[in-house]
Amino acid sequence: MSLVVWSLRRLVNYRVLLLIPLLWFAVALFLIGSHNGGSDQPVEDRGDRLLDGSKDDVDDSVLGSIREAIRLDKERVRAELWNADSADKSRLTKKSRYDVASAIDADIRNRMAKLKRKNEQFRQRLADLRKAATETTTAEETTEESTTATAKTTTGTTKTSSVTAKTSKTSTETTPTTTQQVTSKLPTPTGPGELGASVVVNKQLLDQRQLERFERGWKENAFNEYASELISVQRRLQDYRPKDCRNRKYSIEQLPNTSVIMCMHNEAWSVLLRSIHSVLDRAPPALLHEIILVDDFSNRPHLGRPLEDYLAKLGRVRLLRNKKREGLIRSRLVGASVATGQTLTFLDSHIECTDGWLEPLLQRIRDDRRNVAVPHIDVINEDNFGFFHVANERMVVGGFRWNTMSFSWQSMPQRIRQNLSSLAQPVPTPTMAGGLFSIDRSYFDELGRYDEGMEIWGAENLEISFRIWMCGGRIEILPCSIIGHVFRTRSPYSWGEGSGDVLKRNTIRMAEVWMDNFKHIYYRQFNNLLGDYGDVSDRMALRKRLNCHSFRWYLEHVYPEQLRWGNSTRIGVIQSFRLVGGDAWCLDGIRRQGGAEVSLQRCHNKGGNQVWTLSEHGELIRETDCLHYNGRALTLVACQGYGGYGKYQSWRYEDTGDRQIYHPATGQCLTLRHTAAMSQPGLSVESCRERDQSQAWRLPEVLDLSDSSPDLSTDGPARAVLEPLMPNVVE
Template sequence: MFHEDHIHRQYLRDNLKIQESLESRDHFKLVHNKQPLKVDAFVSPEVRRPLLKTPKMKSPPKNKVPSRFLHQQLQPPKQKFESRRLSNKSSVKEHVDAGLKFTETKLKKNNVNENPNVYVIPDSEWKRLQHLDVIASMDAPGEMGNAVRVNVTKLAPDERSQYDRLYKLNGFNQYVSDMISYHRRLADIRNPQCKAKLYPKDLPNTSVIICLHNEAWSVLLRTVHSILNRSPPNLIHEIILVDDFSDLAHLKKPLDDYMATLKKVKVLHTKKREGLVRARLLGYSITTGDTLTFLDSHVECFPGWLEPLLDRVHTDPTVAVAPLIPIISSDSFSSQKSVASLVAVGGFDIEKMTFNWNNIPRTQRQQRQNAADPQKSPTIAGGLFTISRDFFTKIGTYDEGMNIWGGENLEISFRVWMCGGSLEIHPCSAVAHIFRAVSPYKWGSTPIFETLRHNSVRVAEVWMDDYKDYYYGTLNFNLGNFGDISSRKELRKKLNCHSFDWYVKNVYPTIKLPKRALFVGELKSFLAPSVCMDSMGGGHSATIEVQGQPCHGGGGNQFFRLTADGRIERNSACLDFNSKNKTLHFIRCDGGSTQTWQFTKDQQIKLQLWDLCLELISNRRTLAMNNCEAIPKQQWAWTKKYI
């Protein structure tokens, strides 16, 4: 028995007879000359496979083929061939440069082909074979989302070097990824209510848009094949791959050639680095499907992922709906095998302008009648969602003034809610995602911080009204150059969108807003105006002392808030005076007398119940608490006053 989701339907239609199993409509029996067909996995995508003998080619050498190169694959029909039982249990040494081109000439330069026992498939035959569907044996690496562990201490030096290099290149373990089939099985993790759910026959189709930049070959192909293998063919109108100016060779002609064998896949290449938003808009510009489904290039779709998303958009065209997002380990490529229930929805940190996950409020959990019902969400992660093409167009697509990456998820979340739509997360849809250990993206000459600030300030200026100051304070009100936003403001006016206050009160009433602040920003010394109080990264540890440091104007460790109840806060920590050793730290807030401050008319930072004031010692680095005096070394200036 093989799962339908792992079968390339074109090959089956042309060459195999499909008999539906009585056990489940989702399981099929493959019959070829009345014998079950046994097939194993492709082991590595980036080199030619050792050839299984065919009459039209030179036979492989009779010497035993090393096990690390062995696999078995479906052969084209009407060709008699002999095959050996092949194993992919051993370590794969076929991991060559990610930029390797698919040519015999290049391959001969790799030590893989120095072994005389390995026969290289000619390019012409490879092009004919590479589109054929391959189903891994159940014990193949990574099947059913199982972890793949590599004992790196046993790798040869060149393999270990390759292992480390590919890990650094991608931010995940490409060496392991290349050992896993492009068509690996994933368990059906839907809850029983979802499995029992029926969908109408007239669901709209979708255009899937996937943007990529220097993505690993095996990861990208698993993304594409998981879409094709686990979606009803009539619902996938097209898949648009937008290569955002990658510089790896396998994402040039080899990508075009491979995807040309898949009828519904189109590849676009940008002429310069555009960033996620503009690359998505390029893909959107050529779509013709009823709906749009945006996916990242390092995901795997679970069984039944698409129908719930399309059903919601079909029922309510103003809904943008996202799937559950199980995690694929960046190291072992294991995938979460169970999502028992929908427990979290999207939120965001208003001071950092970053997406986060929040527990579903108790009242909303109690109102849920069925585990298969979608859940309203204030924000979505942004990488994976489906939306009506017409509604996406009506509300202004994306802000093309955003650069590279970051902020686009909050921008579209605010815009959908404030301009007549809603966001949902559907518990019956799951798309697993690789969360990289580190970001491998090339951000160009602009520092990452400036790119993220550029995008986030555009969001805040257009959509957040007076609430934007919560974020601006963390920037010390240094907004940088965020470009022209006049067209986006005009869009908001044209659509007659709600205020951000409406969004907070009606969509996200559980948002954590900082307490009302009297003063925010940097604390600059009168004695040395270039010196500011700096938390030195302390947050909940009494071991890190507060110091005086050169003012940098970037907020962060030098951004503070004096609240109405006398706290000097940084994030969720409070400035505390340790009376025993006379030191200052940021620790957990407790409301005690050593954490209760006031800003006096003489511009002193004073402990309210103590006659002690914050003082900059003459070395301009040490901060201390001394008896209050109206002198410059005890006087401070805040960036902004709210009263």
């Protein structure tokens, strides 16, 4: 009996020893979990909370980061303990259970001590942030009063001053004239928007004063200025370049320097400064000759004396002020006229340059002065200022739309993609957006700069794109140069009465000089109502002097994808011979949110939705959609080509006889259908009938797209689109 009792006692003691490490482990998990605040809310959700200098909001965001760090550390400790336990199973027989329990106990105590020290460090950092946030709020209130007082004395000067150049003094100090500059002093790793992160402002957490600032920022800028002000003007960004680009070395002393020309009108303070700082901070000093900031007659107080004082401390920034509103085109010409760098780099005032953005652009120009270098343009979200990178595998190139002759992004054609040996190779692009590019300064002058007859902005990017390619140059997108751009859905600026005709006028000037007979594709979109577009004789003389190719050459060698539209046979309105209610009825196609629709509407002779293209392949095209009939429904869908389902989009038309629009796939004809019960006629496809006005249609005459301005030399000045030119770099 005594032996049994002794055995039970030994067994109990033995099991207690085994429970010691388990008890310690449970205590450790409880203590660590208590630091996590019991919240399973993702750190991204908490980190996106508002940071506006208030104590509570700073607590929410920073504590989110602290809790996430502790959670990750807890998971790491748990994983290490589990792995260590598994790995040590083979050695348990060589050690007593008591030794193992003691070792685990000591390890947990050590880890808990480290966590406690780390928590104290986080608490100290939080205290520093609270103090800085309090200083931010105080500085903001003081600044608003001083800025208002300053504005009264500087606004008049801003409006009446002539175009003058002011060279700033070299200094690296920052004067905290706004909330943003104080915010930029906060510790970088915890700052909102760092590494391109989004800053989501929850309007429900704003008080009345903050909400007014929020709404005013959107109204005046067409982007979320409130979110931008929460981000440092010198925020860090990730390195988005392909690996091949990061490994490249450039011989800085052999590259040309550049004058950066940045034009702005009433730009938001934080966005403007972030644009300037990104250029200064991420360009080699030896290559950045100067920044020329052209103020196009701004009238906001912060762009008066406060801006001059701020720029005076940066160095290498010159401020020019227009004495009246000139627009983007003439403002850029003002900047170019005083620039002294070997190259010109045009940038918008709402951008962010990333690491290594400048060297690839200048290297490409050094390879050939006729190269015009365009960076890979990423998107800075207008709402939260998140930096969104488009992977190089999905890179797009510039194009244009025939119906509006406006710039558009297009998927990279397979003919170009198949010739690229790496993601770092320059990509030829038929057109450029025009806001961001570098060009040799003397070559810019030789090419004729910008058309000074154009007003404000619009079409200048297509005009210079056509001119570069047709007159011997080349435009390329460089994947190794990445710049983010704030794309807005509307323009916040007003130009007064008549501004709506500016874009049309500029585009007609461009078409008259460079598009030859292909201009009529565009003119028929508005029934050839050109209006006054000014004198273009000097630009025509420039084209002759530069010995440029024809526009057909451009389409065949640079942008063959557009020849499908360029070889169209008929462009214009399609009108029924049958009158209904005394009115003429035309084929009308309109794109709505749910898709494109086709119908019959009264002819309005203004072009627009009633302009159609009958291609040589028999497609009836409205913009990028084709009239489609599969035997059941008549619809507008994306054009599908000439094979497969494309047969449902093929039509025939003859000027003589019954003038029917015939559908070969079904053997039927397009028909105007109307009964007494119908308020207006509709469209149908029915059996073809002779001498039936319901099936008779009037189409425009065949468009002559022959070269009206043939090449002026047998060889021509231009080069092959896919000429294998790679940057000269030192590996």
